[in-house]
Amino acid sequence: MALTAALSLLTLLALPVVAQDVTYFEIGGNLDLNPAFSGEITSITWKYKGNIVAEYIKDSVPLEYLGDLKGRTNVNLTTGVLTISNMSQSDGGLFTVEINNRVLPVSYNAVGVRKLDDYPVEVIMRPLTCHRSSTECTLTCWVDLNEAEPVQYFWKKGEAGEWEEGEKVITISQETWSFQTITCKVKNPFSEKDSDPAVNPFYRKSSSFLRLLVNSFSNDYLSSATTASLFCLHMIFMMLILSMILVALCGTLRFFLMKSAVQIKLIIITVAKIVKEINLTCNLAKSKAYTNNFYFGLT
């Protein structure tokens, strides 16, 4: 973003003098600069950092190449296209062209970019202790960007998910329980590279009715931490009633069947499952409220 802003500022500053484009070239590859000129070229002068690299004047000066780039440079006299082969990072800089003695030269800011082929891309999760019961965790699409910029970041949720453009760092929470993996992609003008899929710590195979319900709540409903807490209170209340019913049921069963140990064990397991479910759902409701507060700035 800062780079784009800086470049637009540069473009603005440069406008009164010349129109300037940023042209990316692949390091080790060719640089092609096309002045998009139509008509017969009667004279052409390409300059690099203010020094002439190629010059031609019809019927007067045959096409000749000068300076450090000589030997790697070619100019097509039909189109005016300048081609320089085997570009290195340090070959970047300002190129200008004057065709048929036009008053304003066209200029290009050539910037070298390396292909991402040899760059490892990784999803890094923080905190290190990120766990299914954490409130939220951050994922960073990590890559050493030495000479590989500018890049864009993309994220894919689940193996079959769609790639979506995003920031380098994203946040996941209990709300993101529905997919198993998360993968990031880094893209620059000449290449792209995917990370290995990272395991989503919040992933849950099945979803209970309660959690589906919370997920379907509109943002208005869980717009504050207070609503989330109230929701949790209601659920705890419901759980108490449910437990009481189960305990009563347990007594009855025990009275009639005399198989106390097995039944009691079953009931304890059931109550433990309900408690766990309510805890998870509460966490989800709170994280949803938290996210809403974050987005809408409510307190």
Ligand SMILES: *[C@@H]1O[C@H](CO)[C@@H](O)[C@H](O)[C@H]1NC(C)=O
């Ligand atoms: C110049 O470019 C034109 C159009 O791309 C192409 O047809 C022509 O062969 C090129 N000339 C040379 C000398 O490469």
Ligand SMILES: *[C@@H]1O[C@H](CO)[C@@H](O)[C@H](O)[C@H]1NC(C)=O
């Ligand atoms: C390309 O340039 C590098 C130095 O920048 C040089 O070592 C290499 O030999 C060149 N390759 C070709 C094919 O000219």
